[in-house]
Amino acid sequence: MALSHSILATLIGRGKSLSGYDLAKEFNSSVGFYWKTTHQQIYRELARLEKEGMVTSEVVKQKDRPDKKIYNITDTGKVHLIGWIAEPSIPTPIKEDMLVKMYVGFLVPKDILIKELQQLKDLHEEKLRLFREYEKIYFSDVKNMPVKGKYRYLNLRTGINFELFHIRWCEEAIEFLNNEFE
Amino acid sequence: MALSHSILATLIGRGKSLSGYDLAKEFNSSVGFYWKTTHQQIYRELARLEKEGMVTSEVVKQKDRPDKKIYNITDTGKVHLIGWIAEPSIPTPIKEDMLVKMYVGFLVPKDILIKELQQLKDLHEEKLRLFREYEKIYFSDVKNMPVKGKYRYLNLRTGINFELFHIRWCEEAIEFLNNEFE
DNA sequence: TCACACTATGCAACAAGTTGAATATTATAC
DNA sequence: GTATAATATTCAACTTGTTGCATAGTGTGA
Structure with a gap:
């Protein structure tokens, strides 16, 4: 645990x-x-x-x-x-509500999914802005930071990448829904 | 739930x-x-x-x-x-062991972390290969698939992006550990 | 002064997730 | 013929995570 x-x-x-x-x-x-x-x-x-x-x-x-x-x-x-x-870490499996919803997306009008994806994207973008700001304020000079700070920066980078992944995913899904479905 | x-x-x-x-x-x-x-x-x-x-x-x-x-x-x-x-979805928070480990990475020699990151990366790459193969076999002609299949493809794409995110993260972390730490 | 927010800890009940085992049948490989 | 893997379900015990509530003092703004 x-x-x-x-x-x-x-x-x-x-x-x-x-x-x-x-x-x-x-x-x-x-x-x-x-x-x-x-x-x-x-x-x-x-x-x-x-x-x-x-x-x-x-x-x-x-x-x-x-x-x-x-x-x-x-x-x-x-x-x-x-x-x-x-101890070796094992990959954390995805457990994402939105993926389950998408799996049965054909049950509802696609606009509903697009709206939800947009909402989700907005939330992730807000988080990304926060992380980026944090990066700018506290980690502008990482090279000269103590080791502890460097490790913390690594974590922040992951947070940023995590948000970017979600934003990209939402965008790809919205685009796909708009182009591939009629 | x-x-x-x-x-x-x-x-x-x-x-x-x-x-x-x-x-x-x-x-x-x-x-x-x-x-x-x-x-x-x-x-x-x-x-x-x-x-x-x-x-x-x-x-x-x-x-x-x-x-x-x-x-x-x-x-x-x-x-x-x-x-x-x-119902609106809320973003799934990260709960990743490796991030906690990285937060206190300064407690162990960096080689231990690099080894773990490499292991994690390998696992994600294996998964990615599997997903890509699956994409090639079942989703080569998405445009002409029934709607259900298109939604399933969307999900597979997310799986692929998820693995790519983790691989990129591991790479970035390994590189950072190698370059920024002495 | 009244409402609300913040600091601070904790109980109780429940829902969700994990671990280990029991049970029973059939197929396959050695 | 013996071990094992696969099919198929379920119980019990435990850990982890969530929700609601109780308590209690202080600070702040309308």
């Missing part, structure tokens, strides 16, 4: 203690484009990681806002994470 | 009754690249779909092999599926 690994990775990646709330924000911001989840799952997972000795927690009292519990990765957690990195 | 929709779609798409076993094969063959699952989940989902009146089943006695239960989509099922198609 990779959520636990994502949590450990974020704890190391950010280089400081984070609360469940911090982690949730991280996972759902533009930065955390590589993993999506809910805060409930994160809290549940953190409790388990603590039970397994992968992280330790500490309550921090706050005056201006509710108290929080911040987490640190342990040596056990770090060893576990490094071991996981070296 | 889209597994139930995938099952209904496959039942319509194939235009004939299928058993749970047939469906499982379909979902895990090169054709069913748009959705992956296990036979257990399919059997469970079929039972539920039947309870909800989306499909009907019928036991077929066989002499040469174990008896089977074949499923048909009902009008209710078809209406439900068409309704679902018209």
Whole structure:
């Protein structure tokens, strides 16, 4: 399972203690484009990681806002994470609603599909703009960045390519629907 | 949820009754690249779909092999599926192990990452070859195909683009690791 | 001051997905 | 004749992911 690994990775990646709330924000911001989840799952997972000795927690009292519990990765957690990195990855299969819809696209007027593809394309273009902006602001001088930053740039590049793939796919599908169908 | 929709779609798409076993094969063959699952989940989902009146089943006695239960989509099922198609799709977020690994790539020697990326690339290239072969055999004359076939071709194209995206990503990452890191 | 947004954590229930095994028949290869 | 692969279905247990709700304090704008 990779959520636990994502949590450990974020704890190391950010280089400081984070609360469940911090982690949730991280996972759902533009930065955390590589993993999506809910805060409930994160809290549940953190409790388990603590039970397994992968992280330790500490309550921090706050005056201006509710108290929080911040987490640190342990040596056990770090060893576990490094071991996981070296395991071979298997390709993630596609599970895309739009593909299922397309498979039975003949059941509805093609305009419906075109409209949906256009909507999907818009959403991906918005995301792409965000990533590109992020690239411009934080990664204009990658060559001179510390290693950590370079790895983060690699990830951002993937996010950009991922969006480009989806945009191209939507365009190809729309064009195909317009030209090949009457 | 889209597994139930995938099952209904496959039942319509194939235009004939299928058993749970047939469906499982379909979902895990090169054709069913748009959705992956296990036979257990399919059997469970079929039972539920039947309870909800989306499909009907019928036991077929066989002499040469174990008896089977074949499923048909009902009008209710078809209406439900068409309704679902018209609902707007939301982009599928990335959940890719390799991205998490890359995020903390600085924890291991870069050779480990390069090796993994190479392995991943090989797997995607194999899949791409399969899809391209499939394209050549079944879709050489798309313009003159029935509508159903055209939609299936659209899906195959997406599969091809998906593999190309992953291959390009792996290449970019390997190159980056080789050039930008010392 | 009232509503709303933000910070912060957690429970409960459910839906979806995975893993392992049991059962039974027939076909094929060694 | 023996092992194995393929056909065919199902149960049980578990993990992962989602949805809704509860609680509780602070900050901000209308």
